[in-house]
Amino acid sequence: MSIADEQKQEVIHHWSPLDGLQKLGHTFLNFFSGAGRLFLFAMQSIYHCFSPPFFGRLLIRQLLDIGYYSLPVVGMTTLFTGMVLALQSYTGFSRFSAEGAVATVVVLSVTRELAPVLAGLMVAGRIGASIAAEIGTMRVTEQIDALTTLSTNPFKYLVAPRILAGTLMLPALVLIGDVIGVFGGYLVGVYKLGFGPENYLHKTWEYLTATDVTSGLWKAAAFGFIVTLMGCYNGYHSQRGAQGVGAATTNAVVSASILILVVNYFLTQFFFAGK
């Protein structure tokens, strides 16, 4: 019998059906302990957002970083989304002579879904990654431990300003994104598809309700919270070394993006199911 055959036999000999069960159990335990840790982290973060001392200077810096500097990304995303939506709905709806609904479809799609979800995803890429990388680097270089030794709670100094800024600024970005997205649809509708400007605007306003806009803003606040929470959580628990920080950054973006899509479904059901 060759050495390879002996090794193979040894592997087969050691395998037991319980091994699979054990791995399955481990996976479940890891999932639930991870979910529990995230929940506790979120609760602790919320508590520190509303308990003094507050770091106003840091909050302003984060408001600028997350809000103002994300404007170009969110603006471009919603502009082209509105433009594409107008084109697509025109070509699709013309098959059953419903071209007149283009303006309504654009405004409802942008305000209810596309602006909050796409802005959330874009900010997850831009801000979630940067938060995770920054806090992760601080973790591996012992800067977070240094904060503790200097009588400063890392949750108050690092986490709370970012989560507050994310939750407050994403609705503002989405509101601006709504206007830009509708404007994109207007440009295509009026200058390419031949709608009259007044008619397009009239159709835009005709079926739009306050709930369409506010539901999008509530969603945006939830997504802002998710993006910054996942950035902070993954960075805070980053493992040692550059690889650890890289993994934290990837996890922050991926987990925030998936959570945004899942939470979006439940919020949509909450706001619009049965209406």
Place this chain on the structure above:
Amino acid sequence: MSAAKAAAVTAKSAVPKLELKGVYKSFGANKVLRGVDISVQKGKSLVVIGGSGTGKSVMIKCVLGILYPDAGSITVDGQDTTHAKGAHRDELMRKFGMLFQGGALFDSLPVWENVAFGLIQGRKMDRKQAREIAIEKLNAVGLPARVGNLYPAELSGGMQKRVGLARAIASNPEIIFFDEPTTGLDPIMADVINDLIIETSKGLGATTLSITHDMASARKIADDIAMIYKGQIIWHGNAKDIDHSGNLYVEQFIKGSATGPIKMEL
């Protein structure tokens, strides 16, 4: 002085400034600290030596409240601080200063703000006054005032250590911790840092607890030396007795010999 008063003073001075009794700490199945017993008297300098992975950093993190021990007690001035949290921990942290191995300076802040951080955030001191103290502390570690406006990334390793030292002493702490203070420095700069550690801590009358595997540094800054091995203190004595400790582990470590009771896990 009456006999009773004298006895009270003697009893008070006999209380160690910092004491660890039977401290255990595990991470999963990995038992890092297995009953650490150690104490430092007020104004003294204790250096804990030991190889990598023997539990030195975990021990300091337990004292600082960055980690909490699984069992045992940690007392400062005779008061139990093992699980101190909230206001009690804040009050305790004001007594501490810490020099981290890599400096752990905040990249986003200029040097002066790094040094003044504990004063501004921890003690709510006015920024202008804190800046003046920061410059004074930078001067104390041999750095000119203009360094205060630079960012940590613009400094050499030795300068970063000095800034870290200035930050550690900025709030005139009663106990200063040094984590591998000379690691990564050339021998001359290491000696400069050792001198600064002695000068600044003696100047403040502070008690110091250092961890290192640099024997030159340990010999220079220590009043007492202890050796940690596999999470336990296996020898503790006066620094001048280190060369005739009679402990095979200590002898192997200070000689840096590959043969002896300490086996490297490869």
